[in-house]
Amino acid sequence: MTDKKQEATDKKNVREVLYNQNLHTVFSDSMNIKRCGESHFVLSFYNTLTDELAEEQARVAVTPANMRKLIDLACRVAKYFPERDDSGTEKTDRDQG
Numbered sequence: 045m046t047d048k049k050q051e052a053t054d055k056k057n058v059r060e061v062l063y064n065q066n067l068h069t070v071f072s073d074s075m076n077i078k079r080c081g082e083s084h085f086v087l088s089f090y091n092t093l094t095d096e097l098a099e100e101q102a103r104v105a106v107t108p109a110n111m112r113k114l115i116d117l118a119c120r121v122a123k124y125f126p127e128r129d130d131s132g133t134e135k136t137d138r139d140q141g
Contacts, residue, residue: 070101085111 072089079085084105090098106114119125
């Protein structure tokens with residue numbers, strides 16, 4: 045899909061957003077994702093303080109459907125599309141070299 049077609053598709057799916065001016069932007073240098081049953085995932089974002097200590101900065105719960113949308117969006121924005129091997133698992137940099 046070309047960028048212009050994707051842009052048009054994105055514009056069709058946009059809804060008005062009310063921004064919370066009191067919400068802080070926080071820095072995160074690592075994250076963890078846990079699946080909590082079938083109903084949702086929990087994403088935790090951390091800031092590393094020392095080699096032995098990290099501080100949780102934010103925690104977000106999302107449904108499985110929204111998790112897939114989040115992954116699709118993150119891959120598209122980062123222009124990163126993980127390869128899969130024949131077993132269907134993601135190949136990592138460690139696996140390739």
